[in-house]
Amino acid sequence: MSDAHAESHLPTYTRVIITLAVATAIEFGIAMFIGLDEAGVKPKMWMIGVLALIGLAAWKAILVGKIFMHLKYDPKILSLLAITPVVLATPLCAFCIWDGIAGPGF
Amino acid sequence: MSNLAPIDALGQTKYSLKRFGYTPGKFAMWLFLASDAMGFVxxxxxxxxxxxxMPGELWRPLVGDWTEAGGLPHLDPILTGINTFILIISSFTMVLALDAIQKGKQAGLKLWLGATILGGATFLGIQVYEYYHLMHAGLHVGSHLYGATFFVCTAFHGMHVLSGVIYLSCIWIAAARGKYTAENHSAVELVGIFWHFVDLVWIILFTIIYLF
Structure with missing residues (x-):
């Protein structure tokens, strides 16, 4: 099989792996900064750190999906298929987090 | 009997690629991954x-009779961070394998597929090591919700890694027999998509379970 995008993406792959490594290092930095076991001490900073960590993880996942899994180069219908669970998961997770905060909470 | 001429699989694949821009196998793989992702969700x-x-100590009690030491043990984000890095690198070696066969390089395909298998096996080895130490410290599936959710989420992912390593090994054996060429390497691309999915899910799981 040879896709329409069979040209080499090696330089892009290299840039992505470096970006993923750097982003993981930044995640560690944030995790250290917000304190793994002191969430109750700085709740506001903790929440900002958590949002930053989730944002970085989502960005890394999008990079893997778009570049390594070739969604950027493939027909849009495959991206639509890939994004379906995310579309379903987002309101579910948003509700779960809201419910957690509204209940005994963070 | 039908009067229609038999359609060979490769001809059908080429037709689909020309007509839609993707192979039936690739569409099927994405359909499977979309449903598999629901389980993770x-x-x-x-x-x-x-x-x-369950805020604070309700989530991970620091005292009590959960373990021999009393409270539930800490997870080790450093060790798992190294494991995460290994899985990310294995995704990179997977795209190098695909790039090699797209250029018709059989040796490169075998080398990078082998490196990907090694990365996956190393990830599993470190996960087993982590489980052993946590269980030795008294953390089990039945040790509070903390233990139950940790083991269920990470083991469900671990089974995917194990499946991926077996799947990759099958593709490596076929590659060693010279099955794939620059024109015919759909199976390599499909195993790659599965492997990257396993990596992608771990990126999310690692952040949620280990980093905060």
Whole structure:
């Protein structure tokens, strides 16, 4: 099989792996900064750190999906298929987090 | 009997590629991954709501009779961070394998597929090591919701890694027999998509379970 995008993406792959490594290092930095076991001490900073960590993880996942899994180069219908669970998961997770905060909470 | 001429698989694949821009195998793989992702969504959603509704020590008791030491043990984000890095690198070696066969390089395909298998096996080895130490410290599936959610989420992912390593090994054996060429390497691309999915899910799981 040879896709329409069979040209080499090696330089892009290299840039992505470096970006993923750097982003993981930044995640560690944030995790250290917000304190793994002191969430109750700085709740506001903790929440900002958590949002930053989730944002970085989502960005890394999008990079893997778009570049390594070739969604950027493939027909849009495959991206639509890939994004379906995310579309379903987002309101579910948003509700779960809201419910957690509204209940005994963070 | 039908009067229609038989359609060979490769001809059908080429037709689909020309007509739609993707092979039937690739569409099927994405369909499978979309449904598989629902399973992860359920587990991650359950983890989030349980954790959000149990603040501080309710989530991970520091005292009590849960373990020999009393409280539940800490997870080791450094060790698992190294493991995460290994899985990310294995995704890179997977795209190098695909790039090699797209250029018709059989040796490169075998080398990078082998490196990907090694990365996956190393990840599993470190996960087993982590489980052994946590269980030795007294953390089990039945040790509080903390233990249950941790083991269920990470083991469900671990089974995917194990499946991926077996799947990759099958492709490596076929590659060693010279089955794939620059014109015919659909199976390599499909195993790659599965492997990257396993990596992608771990990126999310690692952040949620280990980093905060």
């Amino acid at each position: 359920g587990l991650i959603g359950a983890y989030i709501i349980l954790r959000a509704s």
